[in-house]
Amino acid sequence: xxxxxxxTSQGKRCKRxxxxxxxxxxxxxxxxxGTETNELPTLKSETKPWSTEDNPWVKDNMRLKGKHxxxxxxxxxxxxxxxxxxxxxxxxxxxxxxxxxxxxxxxxRNELVLCEITExxxxxxxxxxxxxxxxxxxxxxxxxxxxxxxxxxxMKEKFExx
Ligand SMILES: [Zn+2]
Numbered sequence: 348x349x350x351x352x353x354x355t356s357q358g359k360r361c362k363r364x365x366x367x368x369x370x371x372x373x374x375x376x377x378x379x380x381g382t383e384t385n386e387l388p389t390l391k392s393e394t395k396p397w398s399t400e401d402n403p404w405v406k407d408n409m410r411l412k413g414k415h416x417x418x419x420x421x422x423x424x425x426x427x428x429x430x431x432x433x434x435x436x437x438x439x440x441x442x443x444x445x446x447x448x449x450x451x452x453x454x455x456r457n458e459l460v461l462c463e464i465t466e467x468x469x470x471x472x473x474x475x476x477x478x479x480x481x482x483x484x485x486x487x488x489x490x491x492x493x494x495x496x497x498x499x500x501x502m503k504e505k506f507e508x509x
Contacts, residue, residue, distance in 0.1 A: 353379050372487045373480065409456055413443025419469040422459040434462040 351361035351371035363371035368380040411420060415437065423431050439446065439454035439461065446452050454461035464472075 351376055373483055409459075411442045411461070413441075415441040415463060417466050418463040419466055420461055420463045422456065423462045425455070425458055425460045428460055428462060431462065433464055433468060435464065437461045437463040 349365045349369065351363045351365045351373075352369045353361040353371070353373070353376035355361055361371060361373070361376060363373065363376075365371055366377075368377075370376040370380045409422060418437070418441070420437060420442065421434060423434055428434070428436060436453055438452040440452060441463075442454065442461065444454060
């Protein structure tokens, strides 16, 4: 069996087993089937036409000077920031950058803006995502089971009506 082709929002390959079209049963991943515009990790798609793989400078450029303890950072497309609640634009001073007079506190790279959420919120969201994919799995199993039961009762009926 092959692995689902979908790339998750964390930029990792989905670990579930793929169906015939190369994607797992998760509806969002099924939607990706048949389209060429699979959701790529933000970093990759936002740094076009450069490739982060063969350009180490880009990678370094995206790396942060310091850590904001208790917060999880993420680069988000400047045009998307407003829609990405609860991610908030980070204050670059919290990540070890100086702010000159007259300069704002936003850290920018290409078209990206550094955002953050609290570590606590990040963990909550991870738990939520985990439970969501668990219930999707349970739902898929339930549908499978009820289909099997239907088939069985149909076979039984056929047999009894003979
Ligand atoms: Zn998947």
